[in-house]
Ligand SMILES: Nc1ncnc2c1ncn2[C@@H]1O[C@H](COP(=O)(O)OP(=O)(O)OP(=O)(O)O)[C@@H](O)[C@H]1O
Ligand SMILES: Nc1ncnc2c1ncn2[C@@H]1O[C@H](COP(=O)(O)OP(=O)(O)OP(=O)(O)O)[C@@H](O)[C@H]1O
Ligand code: SF4
């Protein structure tokens with residue numbers, strides 16, 4: 001039973017995940033990695049939200065916490081109107097069917113000693129679905145759907161190219177007809193000519209199966225291409241959300257502006273008015289007070305160093321966390 | 330004027346369990362003093378092997394140059410004695426890699442490693458001179474608090490900072506050529522932007538030539554004046570930067586440029602794709618190596634490898650049908 005029929009498929013509120021840092025001879029906790037701090041967003045059926053931001057800003061941790069691979073330090077996640085923290089074992093089993101993840105290196109996540117047929121049959125066996133004959137038929141259907149021939153079932157993952165292995169990874173992720181897939185750098189290791197094939201496959205599957213997607217990638221042009229909305233993260237926090245087209249055309253947060261201006265454009269005649277960020281991202285163990293971006297922000301003033309800007313609405317479909325966003329540009 | 334570096338009909342292969350594998354096949358290009366040449370192509374197409382061949386750093390004994398030549402200021406690099414090659418590698422041609430950690434010594438301080446580089450090129454420098462020059466180099470590559478960095482170990486530096494240290498070490502001898510093999514692939518776009526800007530500035534100030542290897546056409550567009558496009562061990566196309574992007578001649582280059590997602594695309598629309606995948610070494614077709622994925626392929630493409638044509642000054646293309654392929658294009662433009 002769904003608690004609220006109008007609620008979005010996924011509702012994330014104040015999600016926080018800290019990892020203890022241990023040190024000294026007794027390995028006592030001497031600090032916390034602020035991997036994810038107070039992250040909130042909604043996601044509807046059939047919709048894609050892109051997560052972008054520099055390495056270590058917490059994108060994967062958001063994904064893993066949603067899958068309950070990590071327990072959140074604070075905050076709530078509602079899936080289909082139900083709090084995943086208070087789910088019964090039976091409900092959690094169902095959740096593990098409904099939410100899937102696709103990672104960068106499908107080889108690492110595929111058991112190399114099993115044939116592709118066995119790998120794809122496994123989810124059905126784990127969840128006790130179908131007779132052996134039905135399962136084999138489903139495997140054939142899955143292979144066909146992701147563009148591999150039926151003979152692939154008898155071969156091993158290492159016999160396939162990177163792009164084909166990613167197709168196998170996708171086949172496994174969609175096997176149980178999930179409602180949400182977290183794609184964590186799923187196309188990042190692929191060559192351009194293969195990447196576009198896999199992106200198209202994901203777009204088609206999303207349309208057919210009404211999938212919701214959380215799309216994490218460091219290639220911002222790729223994220224823009226597949227997403228309806230985008231959330232920009234910096235040091236564990238969301239600093240801006242907006243529709244994909246909107247955020248690339250008129251970024252409001254100074255960090256988003258710098259990030260987007262840094263994208264290399266495959267056009268030698270494109271104007272390059274780049275905002276080069278100085279320095280590196282500060283340590284997530286001891287993030288800066290006030291606005292976490294102030295140490296690298298060219299617009300920072302005194303209040304930025306003192307008080308933390310809240311994520312507030314910048315339009316009816318967008319939010320931004322910056323004291324001065326109205327007066328930039 | 331003779332080119333600074335000439336790669337002529339270079340062919341390189343490896344001894345493997347399944348016999349000798351040819352991975353670079355008759356590759357030719359020139360590098361002029363002071364220019365930035367891009368080398369682009371899919372994973373495994375032979376970019377790094379080409380670079381390592383120039384550096385004399387092919388893994389021995391498996392890797393072998395078995396045809397062609399590499400001329401640096403008219404000296405044949407594959408033929409000179411090892412210590413002469415070592416001197417050129419230390420002083421005249423330098424290389425930086427994708428993962429600086431593999432090239433830096435993890436248990437030695439940054440300052441010590443820089444000092445070693447200096448003493449390799451100019452033995453007998455005083456400690457003060459070495460320290461002064463090291464600080465100067467770290468400053469030149471934009472490392473904040475350089476005095477402190479000299480005392481640190483590589484793992485204490487961020488990825489972007491390590492790449493800067495690598496660049497500093499490569500610059501220590503004031504080389505004529507810097508070969509950069511995907512130096513920004515592992516970095517965030519913001520840090521990548523810093524490193525590209527640094528390379529541009531350094532080139533302007535020192536006049537060194539750069540061979541920049543990448544699979545990212547965006548980076549190529551930013552940095553390079555000329556581009557060599559490789560496919561499955563061979564050159565598909567070679568062109569100045571502008572024409573490559575406005576009028577790519579080879580079907581592979583055309584497909585590649587059409588399939589990149591762009592910021593001004595309508596989101597969630599299907600991308601143009603190149604069907605299929607790159608053939609493995611053991612299944613290379615006998616004619617054109619792009620034949621199994623090419624929408625223009627005809628009988629001839631299967632049987633016969635295309636020769637390299639020179640359609641315009643500075644342009645080269647290896648395709649039987651480049652005229653027809655691009656004639657259609659011109660027609661489409663005029664209607
Ligand atoms: N299991 C863990 N234990 C301790 N710290 C962790 C753990 N997982 C992640 N972290 C830390 O949390 C922060 C966020 O990491 P996360 O992997 O979520 O970043 P990311 O945005 O996915 O980065 P990338 O783009 O490099 O994949 C980092 O500082 C990371 O070192
Ligand atoms: N030591 C080796 N022994 C056998 N084969 C090798 C060796 N090094 C490279 N090769 C093969 O040579 C070919 C070209 O490799 P190379 O590393 O030059 O590719 P690349 O274009 O640099 O690719 P990437 O973009 O992945 O770095 C590949 O097929 C590779 O498998
Ligand atoms: S030679 Fe033939 S197969 Fe190769 S790229 Fe040209 S048209 Fe295509």
Ligand SMILES: [Mg+2]
Pocket residue numbers: 059060061184
């Ligand atoms: Mg990650």
Ligand SMILES: [Mg+2]
Pocket residue numbers: 376377378510
């Ligand atoms: Mg390489």
